[in-house]
Amino acid sequence: MTANPFGPSKSADIATGGGAAHCTGYWTVDCIGTLEHRLSGLVWPEGARVAIDASRVTAMDTAGAWLLRRALHALESEGREVALSGLRPEHEALLGMVRDLDLAGKLAVPVPALGVLARIGRWAWTSRDQALGMLAFVGEVGVAALRSAAHPSRIRWRTVLRNVETAGFDALPLAGLLSFLMGIVIAYQLAAQLARYGANIFVTDLVGLAMLRELSPLLTAIIVAGRSGSSYAAEIGTMKVTEEIDALRTIGIAPMDLLVLPKIAALVVALPLLSAYADALGVMGGMIMAKSVLGVSYADFLDRFPHALRLTDFLVGVGKAPVFAGIIAVVGCYQGFQVTGDAESVGRKTTLSVVQSIFLVIVADALFSVAFSWLRI
Numbered sequence: 001m002t003a004n005p006f007g008p009s010k011s012a013d014i015a016t017g018g019g020a021a022h023c024t025g026y027w028t029v030d031c032i033g034t035l036e037h038r039l040s041g042l043v044w045p046e047g048a049r050v051a052i053d054a055s056r057v058t059a060m061d062t063a064g065a066w067l068l069r070r071a072l073h074a075l076e077s078e079g080r081e082v083a084l085s086g087l088r089p090e091h092e093a094l095l096g097m098v099r100d101l102d103l104a105g106k107l108a109v110p111v112p113a114l115g116v117l118a119r120i121g122r123w124a125w126t127s128r129d130q131a132l133g134m135l136a137f138v139g140e141v142g143v144a145a146l147r148s149a150a151h152p153s154r155i156r157w158r159t160v161l162r163n164v165e166t167a168g169f170d171a172l173p174l175a176g177l178l179s180f181l182m183g184i185v186i187a188y189q190l191a192a193q194l195a196r197y198g199a200n201i202f203v204t205d206l207v208g209l210a211m212l213r214e215l216s217p218l219l220t221a222i223i224v225a226g227r228s229g230s231s232y233a234a235e236i237g238t239m240k241v242t243e244e245i246d247a248l249r250t251i252g253i254a255p256m257d258l259l260v261l262p263k264i265a266a267l268v269v270a271l272p273l274l275s276a277y278a279d280a281l282g283v284m285g286g287m288i289m290a291k292s293v294l295g296v297s298y299a300d301f302l303d304r305f306p307h308a309l310r311l312t313d314f315l316v317g318v319g320k321a322p323v324f325a326g327i328i329a330v331v332g333c334y335q336g337f338q339v340t341g342d343a344e345s346v347g348r349k350t351t352l353s354v355v356q357s358i359f360l361v362i363v364a365d366a367l368f369s370v371a372f373s374w375l376r377i
Contacts, residue, residue, distance in 0.1 A: 012064065013289055020051040027057055033209025050075055055086025065094045081157050103348060111257050123169045139214035139333045141264065144256040153169040159262040160269075167263075168270025172277060174227075175220050179211070179278035182219060183285025186210055191293040200294040204301050207286030212309060214274035216278040217271075223323035224271060229332035232263055236336025237346040245337075264329040271325035272318050279317065312377060320368055331357045340375035 012025040012035045021044060027032065044050055052072075060068075075082050087095065114122070146156045187207050194200050234258055239245050245255050283305070290296040335353035339345045 006114045014042065016043065016045055017046075019045050021045065021334055022056065023052065023054040023068070024056040024254055025058060027060040027068065029061055029063035030068055039067070042143065043207030044080075048079075049083060049315050051083045051085070051220065053086050054084060055092070057087065057091060059184045060091040062094065062098065064145035065091070067096045069178060073319060078324055095277060099153075103308045104320075105357055111333060115131040120292060132333070133338070134334050137337070138330060140256060141260060141330060144254070144261055145185060148257065148261060155265075156258065156262055159258070159341075163263050163266030163319050164270050166231075167224060167267050168274055171224060171227055171274060173269075175223050175274050175278050176281045178219055178223060179216055180285040182215055183207060183282035183287075183305040184289045186215075188293060191289070191347060200290075200296050201304055202288045202308075203294055203296060204304040205250040207290070208283055208305060208309045209313060211282035211286070212279050212313045214317070214365070214369075216282050217275040217324065218321045219362070220271065220274045220278045221321070221328065221361045222358055224267070224274070224325070224327045225332075225361065228263075228267060228353055229328045229357045230350050230354050232332030233327065233336040233339075233350040234331055234346060235259075237349055240337065240339045241342065241346060259335045260329075263333060264326060267329045270323045274322040275321040276314075279314065316368075316372060316377060318364065323368075327360045328357045331360065 010026040010031050012023075012027045012031045012037065013024050014021055016022070021042075027035070036164075053201075057064075071374050072082050072084065130215045131197050187203055190206050192201055194203055213352075236245070239259075247258075248258065287298060291298060291299055331354045335349040335356070
């Protein structure tokens, strides 16, 4: 017989004899190809206790340990006691690791569903943490704003102007079109009721009051929250994921001065101007619909307008805009800084920033309405 020039062949085997099972050879991934088939058809010794001798196992890796562990588990599931002996310490440690991983997987599968009260409690606790975090962020913004006011040379005017352009000038077409259409809708809905009582001219009062005091600033704020608020969250969140914010801190640039304050300042300037622009186009839409449906001429509409509305009505609407701007900018920047880990977090926080901004803007508008009613403004 000719000797194998490549050395002795390696194999793994298991056999029964003398009331026990004997494991031999190399229980490694490259040698257990046929062993799995042998285990599935192996006739184990009879009796409630099965002895397995592994003293002649030369080598074992994770694949071999897993295969042995599966055989032991099959015997135990039949209610039989398994006595494993002769395993080397390193092989025994590997088998223990596989056993622990298997047990951990089984323990992790059943996840009990939270009850209604538990979900409400978790939501309340998360909302509390969010509120405290945002309050702390507002405090940081206030301190940074005071520091910049004390040292005007720290203000980045070019960044402020660029944000005014993107948040204000670029939003003119969308804000104007939406306000124009809203004016048309309001005048059309009022036309049937006013014509019934012969009060066509009062369409000026209702359109002007609705647009100037409520709808123009509110709709403009919602548009800006969707455009600019989401943009702020996505920009800052992406910079955090790519560690650009850490790089800014490393070179001595405060992210609050570069990324947050210019956005807040720009939006506080741009949103009142957008609201005034939306007022004009909303009234124009109502005026066109009033002439088309109610027969109120442009001259009569414009002649009635200064008698129907006061300067206070215009100032009330425009005065809300800076508050709405502050809410949108702060929420967008705060959610951007809350991004952690990956791009999925960027999308999640961007969506959350829009939802929270719109919700808080509507809450602020409701509080303004209550306060103005109490003050009789």
